[in-house]
Amino acid sequence: MVAGVSLRGEVAIVGSFDTEVGKLPNVTPTELCVEAALGAIADAGISKDQVDGLITCNSMAQPVMYHAEAIAEYLQIFPRYCFSAGAGGGTTFSVIHHAASAIVTGMAEVVVVAMADCMRTGLTREQSFVVQASTGHPQFEQPYGPTVPAYYALIAQAHMAEFGTTQAQFAEVAVAARRHAALNPAAQMRDPITVDDVLSSRLIADPLHLLDCSLVSDGGAAIVLASAEKAKDFQHAPVYLLGAGEGHSHEHISQAKSLTTSAAKESGDLAYEMAGLSASDIDFAQLYDCFTPTVIIELEDLGFCDKGEGGAFVEGNRLGPGGELPVNTHGGLLSHSHSGNPGSLFAVTETAQQLRGDLGDRQMSGARVGLVHGQGGIMSSHTTLIFGSEGN
């Protein structure tokens, strides 16, 4: 592979904003997306007229034909770089990779990434279940009645059989997420839970219990990106993108080459290489947690532990507040919110806040480098980003 221009330290997050999450019955996905965009623009301390790039993702609850263009029109901004992307939960991080490239190549100077959806109140529970399950192959998967939890349960079951991973170890991931959420007033679910609570919650698709599954939420978030050079002039300390990498291995789980090793391996290797860092340099990580087993596989594939040892790695509150490797410090998709494709953008805004160092109760002391990892489809498309408080 030929290495291109390195993005390391060239681009920074200069604004970030989260909307409320949970049940938001009186607002549309478009309105939430606009609120998120304007919030991030205000946080950056600029006017919307300074934005010349806009990236969004479509809503599942109220799809719009040309989404980014519709949001730009609503906001009355007139970007020279504008698109909406769709790669499931991996979209959010993948577009940041694209936006950084666009800034470095001069396609845009100030790019807003804004995403929102209303999975909770914009769809019935049944609609939400069916819409999301349509990620399956329409001819050769969906007729058999798999649900999204079922797709991930196939992965979990394989990991258990191959490495002896236990349901109690999956549950540890949910418990750690809830411990973080307890410190975050914005999180949807904040009451403490135990491993036993997870194991005694009802089975959704064996071996996944209700509390192994992420939430269904309304919500949106946005960030503003600018070149590192320009970033120094904004009101908050810049949060630099140090590494980015992607890996795309399949779309349908029945076509995956492996159920237990993912393309997080490739995306992670590329991101570490660009950043000149390794897993041991990471102070905290936000790992895509649509279901608890994904975190265990991502920890392995991203090099935080050896393949097959993810189950043992998450024991003993290692991922929780004050743990050796805090993971999903806002509560993640499991306890903060999961508004569909936009859900993982909260992991980026959280990372930006942690690296700025202004998070109050849940601020990690001395956090300088954070890794975020997103995946979409069924462990299909992966993006790893590494952010730091210091640039080049």
Place this chain on the structure above:
Amino acid sequence: MEKLLPPLTHCSKPFYDGCNQNELRLQFCSSCNTYQFYPRSVCHSCGEDSISWVNASGRATLSSFTVVRRSLTDAYEAPYTVILALLEEGPTMMSQLIGEPGRCAIGDFLLVEFVEWGGEIKLPLFRKNFE
């Protein structure tokens, strides 16, 4: 509410015709001697279109499974077992396991069976093979 039926395409029609005749059909590429599933217009390995339909043995091993407790829609009666079956010929396919939900383990031997799914369509399901 009905179960989901596969939207038929010209490319996949021989597969479903096979199911209706209790035959599990795969595509075979004579350029590179590779079986493939799902059906494609070209060989996924070498890109040639020298593809013909052949009958598979119907034997498979269980790559993974899950018992779905909260069904996709009312048309699917939970619990049911969704599986990934590794066919003897190499490709993997998603399916359901016939028999008591959850009475299976990864590595179990499976044998195909064709089951009415609605419309005019039968789908290949699998049963544990004790032979």
